[in-house]
Amino acid sequence: KKIVTIIGARPQFIKAAPVSREIRKHFTEIIVHTGQHYDKNMSDIFFEELQIPKPDYSLNVGSSSHGKQTGEMLIQIEEVLLKEEPDYVLVYGDTNSTLAGSLAASKLHIPVVHIEAGLRSFNKKMPEEINRIMTDHVSQYLFCPTQTAVDNLKDENITQGVHNVGDVMYDAVLYNLQLAEKSSVLENHGLEKNSYHLITLHRAENTDDQKRMENIISAFQQIDKTLIWPIHPRTKNKLEGYGIRLDEISNLKVIEPVGYLDMLTLVSNAEKILTDSGGVQKEAYFLKIPCVTLREETEWVETVQNKGNVLVGSDTEKILAAANSSYVSEYQPAFGDGESAKHIAELLKR
Ligand code: UD1
Ligand code: UDP
Numbered sequence: 001k002k003i004v005t006i007i008g009a010r011p012q013f014i015k016a017a018p019v020s021r022e023i024r025k026h027f028t029e030i031i032v033h034t035g036q037h038y039d040k041n042m043s044d045i046f047f048e049e050l051q052i053p054k055p056d057y058s059l060n061v062g063s064s065s066h067g068k069q070t071g072e073m074l075i076q077i078e079e080v081l082l083k084e085e086p087d088y089v090l091v092y093g094d095t096n097s098t099l100a101g102s103l104a105a106s107k108l109h110i111p112v113v114h115i116e117a118g119l120r121s122f123n124k125k126m127p128e129e130i131n132r133i134m135t136d137h138v139s140q141y142l143f144c145p146t147q148t149a150v151d152n153l154k155d156e157n158i159t160q161g162v163h164n165v166g167d168v169m170y171d172a173v174l175y176n177l178q179l180a181e182k183s184s185v186l187e188n189h190g191l192e193k194n195s196y197h198l199i200t201l202h203r204a205e206n207t208d209d210q211k212r213m214e215n216i217i218s219a220f221q222q223i224d225k226t227l228i229w230p231i232h233p234r235t236k237n238k239l240e241g242y243g244i245r246l247d248e249i250s251n252l253k254v255i256e257p258v259g260y261l262d263m264l265t266l267v268s269n270a271e272k273i274l275t276d277s278g279g280v281q282k283e284a285y286f287l288k289i290p291c292v293t294l295r296e297e298t299e300w301v302e303t304v305q306n307k308g309n310v311l312v313g314s315d316t317e318k319i320l321a322a323a324n325s326s327y328v329s330e331y332q333p334a335f336g337d338g339e340s341a342k343h344i345a346e347l348l349k350r
Pocket of ligand 2: 010011014200202230231256257258259260261263264276277278279280283
């Protein structure tokens with residue numbers, strides 16, 4: 001049987017690595033890279049480091065507004081699916097690449113497999129929330145990372161084809177943690193273990209709002225700690241547009257986005273992590289590093305319930321208080337057994 005996998009953004013490459021390894025034991029896989037992310041350090045570096053097979057199709061869609069970007073993907077994905085006639089189309093997460101893949105496939109009556117199904121922030125202003133709801137409602141296989149995700153789907157009357165398989169990002173962390181020990185990212189940036197905070201920030205609700213960005217950066221400036229910040233290109237562009245300069249902030253080391261192995265090293269040796277990333281919140285939790293989430297809500301509620309994560313939004317004082325306080329994660333396994341990809345392959349094979 002044949003599976004067409006649609007990926008396009010950084011977190012999807014990371015999720016695809018363990019899944020591709022497993023499904024290729026039983027299926028023919030054709031990889032379509034939409035080109036949503038295209039810089040070397042947002043795309044190629046992950047294919048190389050994580051040994052993801054080279055895409056069979058590169059759509060080179062690039063950056064644009066939501067409608068244009070999704071529309072161009074839709075047109076090209078449909079052509080690929082008509083040509084390849086796969087048994088399944090596999091999509092990940094909640095990006096515009098996910099939506100385009102699931103929409104193209106469902107209109108052609110090709111079963112959609114959604115990995116990371118059932119996540120909800122209950123905030124429809126997030127583009128990701130629209131993408132996930134739409135995708136879940138046209139999927140035949142809904143592979144959920146958590147019980148919460150299963151429950152969310154049930155609340156929308158989706159019960160068929162729903163499986164709690166755990167989180168493929170947990171598989172990725174376990175597989176790569178040892179490999180990451182070879183990384184020299186700490187030495188390269190003059191960082192001591194457990195003595196810096198790691199920052200990542202790219203969510204539209206933050207980056208597209210100048211006031212929120214000013215509040216957040218004002219907090220960063222006041223944290224008495226070295227902060228390392230691999231900056232997302234979206235954020236870099238937005239800050240330039242606002243005329244906000246980071247090079248004058250003495251405790252802040254802003255670097256280009258890093259590869260996954262360097263990132264795992266940065267995460268696992270941080271004293272704390274301040275982020276609005278979905279993936280990074282989970283990695284902080286898996287590796288038991290306290291996380292401060294620069295959002296009002298999270299899809300990853302288990303990380304907050306188990307005290308590994310606090311939500312502070314963009315409030316300067318709240319960010320400072322959380323960054324300076326010490327709290328201990330009451331870690332409970334909530335994201336599966338680290339063999340999610342294997343469970344997915346087994347279920348699809350049936
Ligand atoms: C996208 C996803 C988001 C996900 C994130 C992961 C959507 C709606 N958003 O957000 O859910 O969390 O990826 O990182 O699908 N850019 C570059 N080079 C690149 C890629 C992007 O310079 O290789 C810049 C461009 O200015 C572009 C901007 O980043 O306009 C935003 O990129 P886009 O893919 O539209 O959204 P992300 O913010 O990356
Ligand atoms: N990541 C990375 N290099 C970076 C920043 C993030 O490899 O410079 C990894 C991170 O460890 C996680 C994934 O990218 O595995 C998260 O992607 P991102 O934050 O872009 O998107 P989200 O998870 O919020 O959709």
